[in-house]
Amino acid sequence: MASTRDRIITATNELFRRQGYHATSLKEISVASGATIGSIYHFFPGGKEALGVAVVETTGAIYRELFETLVAEFDDPATSYRQFCLGAAAVLVESEWLDPCPIGGVARETANTSEPLRAASAAAFDSWVEAANAHLQGVGVAPDRARSLATMFVATIEGTFVLSRTRRSTEPLEAAGEHLAALVTAALDEPAPVDR
Amino acid sequence: MASTRDRIITATNELFRRQGYHATSLKEISVASGATIGSIYHFFPGGKEALGVAVVETTGAIYRELFETLVAEFDDPATSYRQFCLGAAAVLVESEWLDPCPIGGVARETANTSEPLRAASAAAFDSWVEAANAHLQGVGVAPDRARSLATMFVATIEGTFVLSRTRRSTEPLEAAGEHLAALVTAALDEPAPVDR
DNA sequence: CGCCGTCTAGAGCGACCGTTCTAGGCTGGG
């Protein structure tokens, strides 16, 4: 059985994915994790906000690793990004439309009301952009273009999560996979900037 | 002075943009709008949920019109989408990082917990996709490709809002503007599908 | 065995939540 701390984080992660930050109470987390309120405050003396930061940091690191392993499975870079979207679509359907990413929700709810949570979310997003940037540069995309495309990738993924989940359709993720693949292919074909 | 009902909706819209659905209380809405709790329940007998639906529907319609007028200002379609992103970036900075779109937050918070709010959010997103779809087909993009690109556009916009706001940077919106413009240009150049 | 730091247990705090209720002002038509 996982440690109490890990169970608290895992349970909180799932509750955030289902209903977000503010709609999730410590009592719910207590019940779902099998830990008492006292245990939660023992491991996270900063209360709900500190627990939220820990969840964001943990999930951010896991997803970064997931991206890196998943993207390394394909020889063609464009295929990697398309498959990433299709994989996310499968997760979305299997989980019955749980948000694949608890961080997006936390970020949206707290970007103007909690600096610790905003900063933790920004750091997670930054690490993903950096991972995609490194991958794109590794396959030959010019540096400035790679960073811009990496940012676009992370933003589009987050946006398609919202759209697909709200509309109960994998169509946005499939469309994003195709268009992101096209952008990657274009960036590989013509490494020079295409500014107007 | 605007009608009480309108003031309630406007105030709620702004509070949702700042802090989301669950973090906004009826008391806050009452103070911000200058209407009493009794008035809120008079105009929205369904309570907070019904008020949320009204806000989503109102904002959804306004933004659809905004898109249509804004996109008609430019002759080159690619420029329209780039300018849309740049305009959103300006709004974001001017409002000191208020979420430009209350619907995305509401959708993310309630997609699995309130069917009326989920349905209203989905309808708003659908109407935007339809507006972009109509615009793209109007400038000569093939139907299936136009719909896919329109979906990608709405998803990317929502995603860049989250990323830009969380990171306190307009960079994601600027990157999205460039890449969306490139996708539109490509769709105009080669109307045939580019599937692998 | 006895001790101590780590972790768990659960009652209880004040504050605030969404909601309901009754009563009173205000306005336009008879």
Place this chain on the structure above:
DNA sequence: CCCAGCCTAGAACGGTCGCTCTAGACGGCG
């Protein structure tokens, strides 16, 4: 002038929130 209607006012409800506190269970080490 009166009165019926729509709208406002604000107290009050039960419930739940995040959080604090004290007490005890557990296990490794001297």
